[in-house]
Amino acid sequence: MSDGTLLLSNFLPYRLSVLSNRISRSIADGYEERFQLSLPEWRVMAVLGQEPNLSAGQVADRTAMDKVAVSRAVNKLLESGRLERHFADEDRRRSVLALSKTGKDIYRDVKPIALGYESKLLEHFSESEKSQLNTLLNKLDSIRVQT
Numbered sequence: 001m002s003d004g005t006l007l008l009s010n011f012l013p014y015r016l017s018v019l020s021n022r023i024s025r026s027i028a029d030g031y032e033e034r035f036q037l038s039l040p041e042w043r044v045m046a047v048l049g050q051e052p053n054l055s056a057g058q059v060a061d062r063t064a065m066d067k068v069a070v071s072r073a074v075n076k077l078l079e080s081g082r083l084e085r086h087f088a089d090e091d092r093r094r095s096v097l098a099l100s101k102t103g104k105d106i107y108r109d110v111k112p113i114a115l116g117y118e119s120k121l122l123e124h125f126s127e128s129e130k131s132q133l134n135t136l137l138n139k140l141d142s143i144r145v146q147t
Contacts, residue, residue: 016140023121030113035106036080040065040073042110045082045099049107052098053088059097082106 008014028039037045043063048054054062060070074097077083082103088094099107122130 023117027114027117030117031110035110037106037110038073038076040069041077041082042114044070044073044077044097045103045107045110046114048083048097048099049104049111053096055088055094055096077103 024039028042031037031042032039043065044059047059047062051062056070056074057067059065059074060067063070065073074083078085080102081100083097084100084103085095085097088096125133
């Protein structure tokens with residue numbers, strides 16, 4: 001696919017990053033001002049809305065976000081009362097995070113905004129293309145390239 005020349009406009013990692021940032025930014029525009037919620041904060045909430053009682057490290061792993069960014073988002077969400085921290089049932093030495101009642105309410109309100117945006121993106125694809133896109137994204141996600 002390449003003759004050895006690095007053209008960013010054709011470089012897959014760059015294209016995926018730019019596309020991801022553009023899509024994430026567009027979605028965030030739908031909830032940021034209304035809920036005073038940053039993109040990293042929403043990602044933390046989205047993960048915990050789907051899978052509560054995770055450590056901050058587990059949230060970082062699931063979001064592929066930097067641990068410092070997750071820590072900042074978690075701290076802001078704890079301060080604003082959107083998250084709760086407690087000890088894990090199976091290991092009282094490990095703290096875990098969950099959405100508070102306020103956090104659950106916000107998650108419930110933001111989720112349809114995010115799903116609506118996804119639906120608008122995908123309406124430009126046939127069912128076959130959607131399936132192919134999902135297959136290709138899963139394949140890319142499973143590849144571990146050594147540098």
